Amino acid sequence: MFTSDYRKEGESVLESYVKQSGKERITGAYLTQVAYGIFVKEYPMTRFIRQRLEYAWENHWPVNRICRLALLMDISKEKHMKTRHRKIAEEILEECARDQLVFGFFRRLPAELLGLWQLDDKTFVECHAHPEAKVTLRYALDAGLGGEREYKSEPLKEMYEGIFTKTFTLFYGETLHYYFHIERNGEVRETVERTVTMKKIEGIPGSKYQLLNQLLSARRLGKKHEVEKGLRKGTGKMNETRDLIIGIDFGKKYSQICYYDRKAEEARSLPVKVGSSLYETPTCLCRRTDTDQEEYCIGLEAEYFAREKGGFLLEDLYAVSMSREKVHVAGEDREPWEILGLFLRGMLKFPGVMEVEKNIKSLTVTMETMDSIQVENLQKAAEFLGLSEDQFSLLDYEESFYYYVLTQKVETWNRSVGWYSFSKDKVVFRKLVMSSGTRPVFVRLENPVEAKLRQPAQERDEDFYKFVKETLGTDLYSSIQINGEGFDQEWAVKSVKLLCYQKRKVFFGNNLFAAGACGAGAEKLINKRLKGYRYLGSSLVLKDVGMEMRVMGAPAYYPLLEAGNNWYESRACCQLILDNTEELVFVVGTMGETEKKRMGMLLTGLPKRPNKTTRLLLKLQYISRKECRITVKDLGFGEMFPSSGKKWEEIVQW
Secondary structure (H helix, E strand, O other): OOOOOOOOHHHHHHHHHHHOOOOHHHHHHHHHHHHHHHHHOOOOOOHHHHHHHHHHHHOOOOOOHHHHHHHHHHHOOOOOOOHHHHHHHHHHHHHHHHOOOOOHHHHHOOHHHHHHHOOOOOEEEEEEOOOOOEEEEEEEEEOOOOOOOOOEEEEOOEEEOOEEEEEEOOOOOOEEEEEEEEEEOOEEEEOOOEEEEOOOOOOOOOOHHHHHHHHHHHHHOOOHHHHHHHHHHHHHHHHHHHHEEEEEEOOOOEEEEEEEEOOOOEEEEOOOOOOOOOOOEEOOEEEOOOOOOOOEEEHHHHHHHHHHHOOEEEOOHHHHHOOOOOEEEOOEEEOHHHHHHHHHHHHOOOOOOOOHHHHEEEEEEEEOOOOHHHHHHHHHHHHHOOOOOOOEEEEEHHHHHHHHHHOOOHHHOOOEEEEEEEOOOEEEEEEEEEOOOOOOEEEEEOOOEEEEOOOOHHHHHHHHHHHHHHHHOOOOEEEEEEEOOOOOOOOOHHHHHHHOHHHOEEEEOOOHHHHHHHHHHHHHHHHOOOOOEEEOOOOEOOEEEEEEEEEOOEEEEEEEEOOOOEHHHOEEEEEEEOOOOOEEEEEEEEOOOOOEEEEEEEOOOOOOOOOOOOEEEEEEEEOOOOEEEEEEEEEEEOEOEOOOOOEEEEEEEO
16 A cells, blocks of 8 residues: 655665565555656655666666656756766657657756757746646747737647646747646636746757857847858758758658758657657648648648648548559649659658758658559659659668668667567567678568457556567567557556566667668668678569670670669669560579579560661569569661661569
8 A cells, every 4th residue: 555645754664675675566666656756746856766766777677657757857957967877868858759748857958968859949838737737828939029929828738747848949039928827627827927038059069050049149249240150151051951861651640750860870750840749740631722822731730721721631642652543632633643742742841851852862761561553653753853763762661670770789789689560459579680600691570470469458468478478588689679559668567577688678669660761871872881781571682684795895794683672673774786686585593593594585576677777775673572574665776767666565573
């Protein structure tokens, strides 16, 4: 039996209990109770409680989230944060960002730490009230330009047990005026009005936010020279956006976007709503009808304009991607690849991309699985945006997972990696394994294993615990990766403890596909650290295809398609002149084997012309892992022999 009454003498009892090797469950329950008092009721934290909270964190105790929040709040008070405490803060802050939790004490954390989740430019306001209260924020922003203040109202979301928070982005010289309107049980009260003025040049050193604040400060002080210098510097900063490496997770219901941070050398998730930690946006598109212009918007904005302004909403874009049929939009028919192009353009607005073809160095789109129609539509969508073949690539979720894992710290993947993917009523397990003693090192995902999960929390925990025990066994794992909306640490008490057995590193997040796609682009263009590794995925082409020709008068083997690439990126195009033949002969080899075979394609009905006066256009395009479409077109031979218009096409399995 526990009491909500906080008594200081209880700590001495706990200390004695811990010294006598007391049970983890009892100690954890007491820590939860004390942490609640510290975080919600603002009780002081003693040195002993701080030590026990750190111990619980470092040893992966399945304690309540309130323990982690209380620990982070206390760490935020440190003027000179230790490396060990910074690591703890970073991981807890990541959990908060993932679950869209922000609190007023965040303002005490270092800007460099907040910047990892795009929070370094935020000002936090917070209200403590009863958990059943309805809290409305009333505020006005004053940019120092004079004029009457215009107050706005916004209902606040409860972050935790009566704590209500809102974030703002304030620039140098701006003042925020605000107070809270609180309603409960028919009673209404209002807090006193407070003001926050941005008087310091905030932001991570060298960031665009800091640069803008420096410019505003210089302008207010009349330092024209500094302003002009800053603008030149800022232009250089903005030019960095011309080399963006972007990864987009195109999901059935929700989509995400990441960009590659060259300084930190890692993928960063981008929020899909200004001033929030929301990273998933609905996969939908809206044609606005409240304007004379042809305007489209996506995600949350699309849902708003459809609901409030009568816009035309397209919700199932995943189904659109799988079709060649035109889509009816607000009285017009649009190609499916146009719809996808408009959606991708909307996603690219989150990192501030206006001119796609100029700003994008690499865009990688990832999906759960892909068929030939989806590949065709997405490749045409990229062309619609002005992206070349070199700027655009596709990945399925499995390969995105490979890139996500192998672009992390080596100690998290130098042995096997476990992957649990959750949905509402089931969990799927895959094991990422690597060959030993081979060059290159072959990396593959083993066949998936799944289990049903019951809904009641305790039964769900029992089901997952049993599944973890069956799938992990006694094998050694560097890390365990978890994703999916069906997982929550609040119910996974027993199973999380098992996952963390033998100090296994366990990570949970729903951005791994977007981050993996982004990491793939960075790996191919910049890092090139995985040259000694080859991923053997279900989309991989295993055949080398080429032709024996005369090149510059000398006999040579001319490669067309290379094994080891994904089928949806395996295509080739060339022109050739026939030499006493009506047949094209392809030389086909299998990856890892020395023997090659020859396969012919007869060009029936080829026009009769003198030798070496028939020029052909040859295209090869894989439409699945094993099927390749060969297209041949007669180009003629200048004015001497005009093109016959003849075309030959075959779908082959090498």
